[in-house]
Amino acid sequence: MKFLKLVVGASIAVLIFLLMQMSTTPKEAASASDGQPAATMIRGVRVFDGERVWPKADVVVRDGRIQDIGEHLAMPADAEIVEGQGRTLLPGLIDAHVHAWGDARKDALRFGVTTELDMFTDFHQLADARRERESLAATDRADLWSAGTLATAPGGHGTEYGMQIPTLTTPAEAPAWVAARKAEGSDYIKIVREDLHVYTDARKMPTLDAATAAALIAAAHAQGLKAVVHASAQEQARESLRDGIDGLVHVFQDAPADDALIQLAKRDGVFFVPTLTVVAGFAGEKSTLATDPRIAPFLSAAQTQTLASRLPIGDANPALIANARESVRRLHAAGVMLLAGTDAPNPHTAHGAALHEEIAQLVAAGLSPQEALKAATSLPAKAFGLSDRGRIARDLRADLVLVDGDPTTNIEATRAIVTIWKNGRRVDRDPAAKAVAVAAPAYPPGVISGFDQDLAAKDGGQWMPTTDEMAGGSSKAELVRIDGGAAGSAGALRMQGEVVLAGSWPWAGAMLHPGTQPMQPVDVSSRQELVFQARGDGREYSVMVFSGNDAQARPSIVNIHPGKDWQTLRLPLADFAGADLRQFRAVAITAGAPAGHFQLDVDAVEIR
The missing domain is CATH 2.60.120.430 (Galactose-binding lectin)
Incomplete structure (x- = not known):
């Protein structure tokens, strides 16, 4: 004030x-003295621990961390008991492609997304975000890692939102540009290779050339940062793979992935974040999340609106999502790492809620439900070096989601959320925007x-x-x-x-x-x-x-x-x-x- x-x-x-x-700056809830139990035991529950399924186990949480996991554990005298029969316990979900501002991270947490990997936002929030994710204090929002300011050309994608963006035109500028982002708190570098030609002939945008993009990748690696690329066209993705990119944060949509590109990605261990949900919106598909009774009661008015909208770039083109899904099928068959990410809050998405659609899209594109769950838990943690989350194991952060049913066989069971814990504390799922409207x-x-x-x-x-x-x-x-x-x-x-x-x-x-x-x-x-x-x-x-x-x-x-x-x-x-x-x-x-x-x-x- x-x-x-x-x-x-x-x-x-x-x-x-x-x-x-x-x-x-996010408001932290008081502490465990606010009525939350000293410890919690989820008893007799099916557990997907991020890598494998325990048919029946007990999980004990204390002081914001997982104290123990196993069969027939002794019940702590001071623990709240949560019965797990007929239910599945998951690690807190990780959305590997968002843009976070305002109430985004509150919205995410209401749907079990306890960590968001941001691909472009205001860098001023990054110092606070770093302090929050290192803390085990009670909180009302997901943790955040971010690219901060993206790398783009003058007038290129990312400059159209009214913010002054430091742009590049030559490879020589790359080391200083990356150093400035690192000083601002960026956790990794996002590079834009996008001129919109995949979506429309009516409007083209400037974009970085291959040499400047390659220099950015090299500069990021030299300064200890990962580099990821936004590319909607296969040729720009291929160039980025040749130049040593760590990940592609969209799957290209102009054509299915060819064998040479797939082998290049597999050889170098590159990950893909397909963002099929936002591509489906470009293609003209309609989201059903806002009418799903497991999702709708927890949406804010703004989330409902973005789910129903479509980005006005070019005509709806079903080939975009068909190409993207076929690329995912081929990449997965070859063993390329795939991460679940939504590009929220773009049209056809909503923070938190859309990740449940994204993992269903991955299953429809050829992943098993268990593989899709890995794409939203342990794999993004592995890809981005998040060592304290993404799995359910002793001493890891107690970010947990309890659902009815078995999402390891029916992926849509993730939507039937019973309880969410962030840092070991229960999350209030009431959408504040509706509650006080x-x-x-x-x-x-x-x-x-x-x-x-x-x-x-x-x-x-x-x-x-x-x-x-x-x-x-x-x-x-x-x-x-x-x-x-x-x-x-x-x-x-x-x-x-x-x-x-x-x-x-x-x-x-x-x-x-x-x-x-x-x-x-x-x-x-x-x-x-x-x-x-x-x-x-x-x-x-x-x-x-x-x-x-x-x-x-x-x-x-x-x-x-x-x-x-x-x-x-x-x-x-x-x-x-x-x-x-x-x-x-x-x-x-x-x-x-x-x-x-x-x-x-x-x-x-x-x-x-």
Whole structure:
């Protein structure tokens, strides 16, 4: 709260945006004195220990660790007894590909994912994450390892989210770039080889060339870090394998893996994180998790929304998932290590919940249920050097998941969770976003702002300038009403100013608060699209929707490219992945990198 007091009187819009980008320090529960038992015995339970199945065993947990595992153990006098008949005890699950911010790790833990391996997030949270994962204190979220900032080309994938990303263009820059990431706390290096050509012909992005990517791999290894690659095309994956990559964090989707590539991966012990769940979303498949009675009660509104959405890049293409599944089948048959990862919270995924879909996808692609469980427990721990988790064995961390049924024969039994323990303590599975959600008033239909007389919005709403100044940046924004708007209207809103690459996340533009107070939620769940007139200066702008029970949550973003003449922009609300339309708080239209002046005119704003 000290930080909040320092900025009283400043633009709340700016503050919220800053807080959205920053990671909050997790709250730790008190200690075992909060009513949790001193020890726990799970008795007479089937155990999958990460590597093999015990048909019937006892497991004793004390002080956050597994004290013992075996048959017919003596019952500790101070232990809570949990009967395991008809149930299976699993190691805490590990999602080997996520992007974590906001409540992501709380969401993950509710579904038994006790560890997340992040592939790109705000590096400012990494020091806290390291301290948390080394502790055995009670906690309400999964532990985190992360690549921090990813390696990409100027204007490449990863730069489109409004954050300033240190990019590379030559191999000579690689050693210093890797050293900077290591100093920030990155646990490994993620390298992007992606131009989107697998998904669409309409939009291409710059990407790292092979020489620069190879130099990054060498620099990472020289500094004691693993290097992993994002590649959706087989040729870029092949180049990365030749250059000594440790793992590929997607399986490519343009064609099934050929024999030469498979043998190269097998020879060098490279692991793959297929992320079939997110690929299925690209391909147009629909998730059923939100209607599964074992999953749905524990989803937040935002998770339900992302599961139902699809990333708007190109047309749905069933060949993408068909190629990915065939690659997984071939890689598995050859003995290449496969890890379960979801790419949450991208469309068609949700932190925690989607891992249960991912392991089912792996089984459908040829793994046995037990092999899929290894892909979500002991194998990611082995691949990333996580020595205290991923298995159920003496002295290891007591991250455990108890389920009804037998997921070693029916993989969907992982969804029937009975109890989760993190650091030996029971996890509360109540989705906080649902538990404390406040009903927002329905927002009346009609044009929000026509700007014929002034910059006011209907029903007391406000337009406010927003810039990165509160984050230590120097960008400027000014909002003015101009005469003569779209289609002969009397006026329009002009946002103008300058983007300066001095802060961590450069932005400048305008933010609309539809409620009578900044960030006050309204209900637009009956609406289908955000519609407005715009004319720009040729640069790309971001439209961000702030929503949900948490006013500090990360916004949902869609990028626009308005032309120099007035045009109607229709943005389906479904394209704002994760947006909770029942609690719609604000919408911002901002310019980001590159540096320089910007000018965008907006008129006739409406949520239809």
